[in-house]
Amino acid sequence: MRRRSHILRHLVMALVCALMLIPFYWVAKTAVTNENIYAYPPRILPLKPHLYNFVDVWYLIPFARYFANSVIVSLIAVAGNIVFNAAAGYALTKNFAGKRIVVLLFLSCMLIPFQATIIPAYLVSARLGVLNSYLGLALPLLSTIVCIFVFKAAFEAIPASLQQAARIDGLGELRILFRIMLPLAKPAIATNIILSFIWSWNAFLWPLIITRDVTMQTLPLGLARFLAYVEDTTGALYAFVCMVLLPGIIVFLMAQKEFIRGLTSGATKG
Amino acid sequence: MARLTLSALRKSYGAHAVVHGVDLDVADREFIVLVGPSGCGKSTILRMIAGLEEITSGSIAIDGRVVNEVDPKDRDIAMVFQDYALYPHMTVEQNMAFSLRYRGFAKAEIRQRVAAAARMLDIETLVARLPRQLSGGQRQRVAMGRAIVRDPKVFLFDEPLSNLDAKLRVAMRTEIKALRQRVPVTTVYVTHDQVEAMTLADRIVVLDKGTAQQIGTPEEVYETPASTFVAAFMGAPPMNLLPASLSGEGAVELPGGTRLQLSGASSSRLDRAPSREIWFGVRPEHLVPARDTSKAEIVAKARVVEPLGSDTMVQFDLGGVALIARMPPKSVRAPGDPLAFTMDPHDVHVFDRASGRRI
Amino acid sequence: MSTRAILTSRFFVVPAIAIATLIAWNLYVAAHAHGEVSGKVVRADGAPARGATVILYERNLTSHFLEKTRTTTDAAGEFRFKDNRSHQIRLDTIGPDGRQGQPRILRLWFAAQDVDLRRPLVVSPSKN
Ligand SMILES: Nc1ncnc2c1ncn2[C@@H]1O[C@H](COP(=O)(O)OP(=O)(O)OP(=O)(O)O)[C@@H](O)[C@H]1O
Ligand SMILES: [Mg+2]
Numbered sequence: 072m073r074r075r076s077h078i079l080r081h082l083v084m085a086l087v088c089a090l091m092l093i094p095f096y097w098v099a100k101t102a103v104t105n106e107n108i109y110a111y112p113p114r115i116l117p118l119k120p121h122l123y124n125f126v127d128v129w130y131l132i133p134f135a136r137y138f139a140n141s142v143i144v145s146l147i148a149v150a151g152n153i154v155f156n157a158a159a160g161y162a163l164t165k166n167f168a169g170k171r172i173v174v175l176l177f178l179s180c181m182l183i184p185f186q187a188t189i190i191p192a193y194l195v196s197a198r199l200g201v202l203n204s205y206l207g208l209a210l211p212l213l214s215t216i217v218c219i220f221v222f223k224a225a226f227e228a229i230p231a232s233l234q235q236a237a238r239i240d241g242l243g244e245l246r247i248l249f250r251i252m253l254p255l256a257k258p259a260i261a262t263n264i265i266l267s268f269i270w271s272w273n274a275f276l277w278p279l280i281i282t283r284d285v286t287m288q289t290l291p292l293g294l295a296r297f298l299a300y301v302e303d304t305t306g307a308l309y310a311f312v313c314m315v316l317l318p319g320i321i322v323f324l325m326a327q328k329e330f331i332r333g334l335t336s337g338a339t340k341g
Numbered sequence: 342m343a344r345l346t347l348s349a350l351r352k353s354y355g356a357h358a359v360v361h362g363v364d365l366d367v368a369d370r371e372f373i374v375l376v377g378p379s380g381c382g383k384s385t386i387l388r389m390i391a392g393l394e395e396i397t398s399g400s401i402a403i404d405g406r407v408v409n410e411v412d413p414k415d416r417d418i419a420m421v422f423q424d425y426a427l428y429p430h431m432t433v434e435q436n437m438a439f440s441l442r443y444r445g446f447a448k449a450e451i452r453q454r455v456a457a458a459a460r461m462l463d464i465e466t467l468v469a470r471l472p473r474q475l476s477g478g479q480r481q482r483v484a485m486g487r488a489i490v491r492d493p494k495v496f497l498f499d500e501p502l503s504n505l506d507a508k509l510r511v512a513m514r515t516e517i518k519a520l521r522q523r524v525p526v527t528t529v530y531v532t533h534d535q536v537e538a539m540t541l542a543d544r545i546v547v548l549d550k551g552t553a554q555q556i557g558t559p560e561e562v563y564e565t566p567a568s569t570f571v572a573a574f575m576g577a578p579p580m581n582l583l584p585a586s587l588s589g590e591g592a593v594e595l596p597g598g599t600r601l602q603l604s605g606a607s608s609s610r611l612d613r614a615p616s617r618e619i620w621f622g623v624r625p626e627h628l629v630p631a632r633d634t635s636k637a638e639i640v641a642k643a644r645v646v647e648p649l650g651s652d653t654m655v656q657f658d659l660g661g662v663a664l665i666a667r668m669p670p671k672s673v674r675a676p677g678d679p680l681a682f683t684m685d686p687h688d689v690h691v692f693d694r695a696s697g698r699r700i
Numbered sequence: 701m702s703t704r705a706i707l708t709s710r711f712f713v714v715p716a717i718a719i720a721t722l723i724a725w726n727l728y729v730a731a732h733a734h735g736e737v738s739g740k741v742v743r744a745d746g747a748p749a750r751g752a753t754v755i756l757y758e759r760n761l762t763s764h765f766l767e768k769t770r771t772t773t774d775a776a777g778e779f780r781f782k783d784n785r786s787h788q789i790r791l792d793t794i795g796p797d798g799r800q801g802q803p804r805i806l807r808l809w810f811a812a813q814d815v816d817l818r819r820p821l822v823v824s825p826s827k828n
Pocket of ligand 2: 384385499500
């Protein structure tokens with residue numbers, strides 16, 4: 072009885088997964104054929120699949136350049152997120168004057184959409200002289216409030232006595248953070264890596280505004296540019312989409328175990 | 342070599358005072374035990390000594406140097422935490438070596454110290470393991486090893502044995518006592534277990550609600566408790582305390598009409614009593630079965646009989662107050678058996694009713 | 701974290717494999733990207749077509765093919781281009797008699813990939 076309901080449950084979950092994956096499949100299928108997606112009746116299996124669309128993408132736009140730009144910007148954003156969010160999250164586990172106000176400010180800032188802050192962000196970037204640079208591209212993504220709270224929750228789950236032992240052992244706050252707290256907050260780190268990577272990898276509006284040179288553009292901008300060249304819905308476009316998605320999927324798969332734990336930790340004790 | 346001096350030490354959290362002025366002078370190599378019920382401020386005092394907690398007023402001095410404003414790491418103290426606080430991501434060896442690494446010790450020196458401590462604590466075979474691969478008792482040893490390698494001026498222990506099961510606790514207690522002979526370092530040890538306090542301490546500080554009720558050797562604290570609180574706290578089962586009154590000339594009137602004549606020193610003390618209303622105290626083992634019932638000072642009937650093997654604990658009522666007596670095994674067998682006790686006047690305690698202080 | 705633990709973690713292994721693959725691929729590309737396109741032109745009856753013209757078109761961004769160079773086949777009907785820079789080319793043939801053969805579109809794995817056509821290009825048989 073138990074076994075049967077187990078199998079049934081798995082079947083249902085497999086079905087739901089399959090439904091969720093259909094769009095991905097369709098993208099991948101179109102990428103390896105040149106089939107028109109509006110073709111009727113639609114073909115389930117690809118006919119004569121080939122990978123030349125990917126080659127086309129590589130040469131039709133400076134893919135390597137965009138890719139490198141995206142990787143650099145994302146690495147900066149991920150590194151910034153880990154360092155800044157961990158530091159902020161750690162600070163929020165302490166008691167200090169005005170902490171409530173700071174937390175309140177953070178929470179209310181989460182309600183403001185990024186589009187609303189684009190003009191000030193642009194002006195700040197311009198003042199800093201980082202327009203059209205990698206740092207400028209990564210700047211608004213260097214820290215994310217949600218992820219600060221992810222770190223805060225993770226740090227709060229670590230027994231306070233560890234910090235105290237470290238203080239007695241002679242560590243300063245920064246060292247406590249990097250030697251004791253961070254190694255014990257791996258799920259939070261994974262959550263930060265995945266979320267900040269995906270956000271910076273997919274960022275479109277901000278790179279569009281802040282880059283002036285074609286050589287500084289990132290993949291999402293490349294996608295837009297690509298659309299301008301290739302009006303028809305050919306496989307090349309879908310191949311390009313696959314190439315943009317792939318790194319994000321790889322990063323997610325690498326960090327997913329810790330990621331899931333990070334999102335659910337705090338929900339249950341232990 | 343270190344003396345530790347607490348003077349008028351106070352601590353408040355906002356308006357809520359937790360420690361109300363504790364004075365304590367710990368001699369070099371002395372083992373002091375802070376004991377008291379949960380929430381009395383033991384840990385708070387210890388953490389103030391460690392520098393983990395801000396001092397509201399008063400001062401703490403180590404070897405004459407006031408350390409109120411000194412960072413924990415510069416106080417030259419080592420602390421063993423109740424939950425051990427071992428770094429989960431480091432091996433036993435790394436845990437023990439950790440503080441030395443940040444204190445600029447040479448690698449060879451660190452290795453040698455860790456090895457020596459591991460040998461002393463009999464954890465040499467465990468050095469490559471992670472804390473989660475250790476049993477509770479082994480973790481406890483590692484925690485002590487981490488403190489020992491530092492060779493600090495003062496050891497601080499915060500209920501180090503409270504997470505162990507009863508048997509292991511007794512074993513570790515003996516081990517701490519043995520260790521203490523090999524590593525005689527000034528120590529402040531916090532516990533709520535009065536047996537630990539009695540067995541380990543050179544001197545005991547009995548705390549209640551943030552004040553030191555009594556500071557003395559285990560014998561002093563046990564034999565001449567300074568207050569009803571100390572009398573009731575130290576000893577298991579606790580001292581019998583009865584509301585009684587003085588009727589002059591060293592006589593004490595107990596509930597149920599029993600009169601007890603105290604002679605000599607104890608009777609002259611009674612003259613200094615601020616009021617006639619007192620608490621009369623006698624430890625269960627000091628209720629001596631009377632051979633001759635007519636000379637007995639207390640006569641009653643057993644209500645509950647608890648044979649423990651070595652002794653039999655007997656509960657009975659006296660004028661509506663429940664008392665407990667420790668009797669030889671098999672001397673009383675069933676509830677309802679007649680009881681008759683005498684008391685040695687030197688073994689009874691008299692406390693002022695209002696203040697609870699010893700008279 | 702020990703060096704060993706870092707070296708065996710996914711976060712090291714996966715990027716390392718990706719980078720290794722990338723390097724290997726680029727080495728392969730560098731060794732095979734001379735832009736040489738060679739092949740043979742035959743007539744419908746299978747005889748080598750001597751003196752046929754082969755035209756190389758490269759594809760550009762706007763999906764049109766532009767002529768790059770042309771050459772003529774030798775006695776064995778073979779031809780060879782040495783300066784293809786594109787990843788997608790079209791080969792047109794014109795027989796010695798001026799009749800056009802079937803154009804062939806070649807999609808390459810990378811630009812200037814060296815290719816040797818396995819199937820010869822076919823032009824119509826000459827009248828004689
Ligand atoms: N951060 C804090 N803020 C407010 N009150 C506190 C704080 N820490 C401790 N207290 C209070 O101080 C009192 C003493 O706490 P402490 O931890 O010293 O008790 P304890 O004697 O160690 O008890 P236990 O045996 O349970 O460990 C308690 O009443 C506690 O509620
Ligand atoms: Mg405590």
